[in-house]
Amino acid sequence: MRHKDENKSEAIFQATVELLNEIGFSDISMSKIAKRASVSSATIYVYFENKEDMLGKLYVKVKHRLSRSIINGFDSSLSTKAACELFMRNTLKFMLDNKQEFLFLEQFSTSPLISKLKLEDTSPLFEPLYAFIEKGKRDGELKQIGMLILLSYCYFPIAQLALAHFKGQAEANEEHLGQIIRMSWDAIRA
CATH class of the missing domain: 1.10.357.10 (Tetracycline Repressor, domain 2)
Structure with a gap:
């Protein structure tokens, strides 16, 4: 199991909030969140089961x-x-x-x-x-x-x-x- 980094978790949360406010729920994806948070899509799944x-x-x-x-x-x-x-x-x-x-x-x-x-x-x-x-x-x-x-x-x-x-x-x-x-x-x- 990969080690969880609180800074990455917070970056994912912040990226998600920003993207949701910009594009809404229907257009958000894990790949867009990962890109905004400067992490890989796989990293998100270390912290969360799914979207x-x-x-x-x-x-x-x-x-x-x-x-x-x-x-x-x-x-x-x-x-x-x-x-x-x-x-x-x-x-x-x-x-x-x-x-x-x-x-x-x-x-x-x-x-x-x-x-x-x-x-x-x-x-x-x-x-x-x-x-x-x-x-x-x-x-x-x-x-x-x-x-x-x-x-x-x-x-x-x-x-x-x-x-x-x-x-x-x-x-x-x-x-x-x-x-x-x-x-x-x-x-x-x-």
Whole structure:
């Protein structure tokens, strides 16, 4: 068995993310990924069983990075409102600092491929965020509706701001972020 080099694995992941954002799922191939990563096609199979295995592991890896960024600074002393604001600020920071990975997640999460793959459950990664939402519901600070619906009112406006920023349609600045945070809080608070 060949020795695995973490640098090669990361190069393969980065090449895959870049190519997926450039050409999409239908046109990507292991040979294109290998060429972009400056490795042989055979090297990819040292790290991954097949393209689906690689894409699934890449998705989980990016979700791990996202979760670490999103929950950075969370602690039990935060109010529900402060936790929601921190979540939104951290989310936008991740999106702006990791454009390629964010665009990959956006594309992958709407792809039919996601339902075909047996992916690791990433929900435990976001447990601190879920705990704040549940506490906010128990304390009567948040509407008594499903977790995903509440979070969607905080996540999707931020994602749209990041996408508009990348397209040059709107600036992801403090003014716009503040407006979105206030509107999202108004939408989810009890």
